[in-house]
Amino acid sequence: MEGDKYYEELGVAVRVVHLACSLCQRVQEGLVSMSSDQVKSKDDDSPVTVADWGVQATVSWILSEIFGGQNVSIVAEEDVQTLSKVDSAGLLETVVNTVNECLAEAPNYGLPRPDNVLGTSQILETISRCNSTGGPTGRHWILDPVDGTLGFVRKDQYAIALALMEDGELILGVLGCPNYPMKKEWLNYHHEYYQSMSQMSPPASDSWEKGCVMYARKGTGEAWMQPLVHQQKKLEWPNSARLICVSSIDDxxxxxxxxxxxxxxxxxxxxxxxxxxxxxxxxxxxxxxxxxxxxxxxxxxxxxxxxxxxxxxxxxxxxxxxxxxxxxxxxxxxxxxxxxxxxxxxxxxxxxxxxxxxxxxxxxxxxxxxxxxxxxxxxxx
Ligand SMILES: [Mg+2]
The missing domain is CATH 3.40.190.80 (D-Maltodextrin-Binding Protein; domain 2)
Incomplete structure (x- = not known):
């Protein structure tokens, strides 16, 4: 409820994860195949894409803007090593454009946008700022900009994960699941089936809606789910959220x-x-x-x-x-x-x-x- 401790933090976290989901969806729609200019390998051979850096830059910029500039501690997966390499210039440019396009829509999500387009060095700084190592004291945001990058590249399941920890205890958790339908039945259908169906006949009810954001605040005994908003629409939060709970099967x-x-x-x-x-x-x-x-x-x-x-x-x-x-x-x-x-x-x-x-x-x-x-x-x- 409004006025509760962490209400503002929760609202910002849910909104920014919705915004990040829209960035990922846009990148995924443009992802033709695992071509080398779109998907890079990190030192551990795991894949990384425009979406990983794009989401990290977007979330980092928004959290810093709202919660106190450079002092915000963010523990996140990506660094700028691969992105700063000479052969990554085209990739870096795509990241910069993607982040600016995404942030331009932030007001639709109830979030601030930059006054001016962010330049390359600002974007790199925004990504590399998320190099906190967390720890037992203070407040730390914990971010996996794209969890399951291989699933993302294969147009299968992936998630955007954001949590807040204070003095060693988790406080908030938000999971954006852009390809996880609101209703379980639709899980049986492949993503592309959904796409072709929704082009033939636009979704009539939210049973068709693909993608959701789930979130919870520690100690409330409540977890919530909200459908993703279609592009160009305004996000209403928390109005369209509904309670979720675990299965009662114990056999x-x-x-x-x-x-x-x-x-x-x-x-x-x-x-x-x-x-x-x-x-x-x-x-x-x-x-x-x-x-x-x-x-x-x-x-x-x-x-x-x-x-x-x-x-x-x-x-x-x-x-x-x-x-x-x-x-x-x-x-x-x-x-x-x-x-x-x-x-x-x-x-x-x-x-x-x-x-x-x-x-x-x-x-x-x-x-x-x-x-x-x-x-x-x-x-x-
Ligand atoms: Mg990741």
Missing amino acids: PALATFCESVQKANSNHSFTAGVAHSAGLRKQPLRVYSMVKYAAIARGDAEIFMKFARSGYKEKIWDHAAGVVIIEEAGGVVTDAGGRPLDFSKGVYLEGLDRGIIACSGATLHEKIIGAVYASWDSSNL
Whole structure:
């Protein structure tokens, strides 16, 4: 409610994620294929696009403008290394144009816009300003500008994730899911099917609407979902938001579990063993990005498990927003030892016990944790 602590922060976060979703949709529509001038590889070989830098610049500019200039602490995924390379000049120009086009529409989202077009050096500075490492004191925004870039490039699921942490505790979580339909039934249809259908006959009701923003404030026991606005329309917030909650299924045989698409990110054979031992019977739902968290928060799935290979360290921006939303929607998220995730130790989830387990409720959660202990000794992660 208006006047509540963090009401302004929540409003800005929801609005800026909506704005970021529109930027991503525009970039994705123009993305013909994984061509080298549109998709770059980072040092770890993960892909990065105009949208990753564009969203980071946009969110950084807006948060700095509203919450106190250079002093705003933002922990975010991207840096400007790849973008500043000589062979990236064309890419950089596209980023600059995309950000300026996006910010020009910010007033439609109830957000400020710059008085003048931002130049290249300003955009680079705005992106590289998000180099905070977080920590246990003070206020930090945590941003993954595009989570699941591979899903984005493949025109599949991806998310924009923004969270706020204060003195080591998560306060707010906002997840933009531009290809995740408001209603579960539409998940069965491919994105391009949706596009061709909506061109033939424009959406008549919000059952057709593709894409949503979910958000929650810690401690309220409420999580919300709002459809994306069509371009040129004004965002009304919080008017068109509605409450979401986790599924009530607690029988493992009826539960759906989500896991990462990419094998490099998660050990599929170990999760299959845990799933079997916990009595899960359905095929896993492999989903790119934090849309997995969104699926659980909204009751479309019951379980998410991720056991990274040894040596891989989870980053806070890949989980923070999703954790707040699932918890407020009624679910449970812990490490595999049953302990809460600690976002206050810097960029990584330090001290994480084996993996991450998110469930719609305590009954399933206990069963999964039990199955992890039973399976662990026989595994060689
Ligand atoms: Mg990312």
